[in-house]
């Protein structure tokens with residue numbers, strides 16, 4: 001007669017084994033970064049923009065160039081960026097204002113992969129003409145004030161910004177402006193930049 005206690009014991013062992021298997025956290029995209037519940041909810045609300053066509057429809061217009069930063073320039077009057085890519089920025093001018101909304105970033109950032117653009121980050125962007133003091137969101141104070149990123153943004157466009165790597169893991173940190181895992185095409189509209197200068201506002 002099969003021993004019921006033995007079967008029960010086996011089931012318990014199986015159940016414990018299953019519980020020990022890591023289960024993706026809620027809101028964790030396959031292969032995506034681990035995020036706080038707050039940021040995971042933001043990512044879910046913006047997931048529709050994984051298709052850049054949806055972004056354009058909603059007013060996020062491509063700024064064409066893929067930005068990559070060769071090295072940090074701390075101590076040279078520039079922003080303290082680690083070397084890494086920043087990708088292609090799609091900017092929604094209609095979202096620019098003094099109040100930041102987690103569901104309405106001013107910028108979406110894509111990485112060119114083959115002949116596609118892959119959504120990797122969102123950016124909250126506030127010109128100093130809109131706010132003289134540093135705004136904050138997600139418990140982070142926006143960086144700046146800094147000059148615009150020539151040649152795609154005029155240097156005179158002084159602003160604050162915060163990059164949040166919601167879809168691609170960033171070894172430098174989820175709020176780091178640059179991501180060493182992001183690269184730009186070797187040819188085409190790639191702009192290799194130095195970190196922007198601090199603006200004297």
Ligand SMILES: [Cu+2]
Nearest residue numbers: 086089123163
């Ligand atoms: Cu950026």
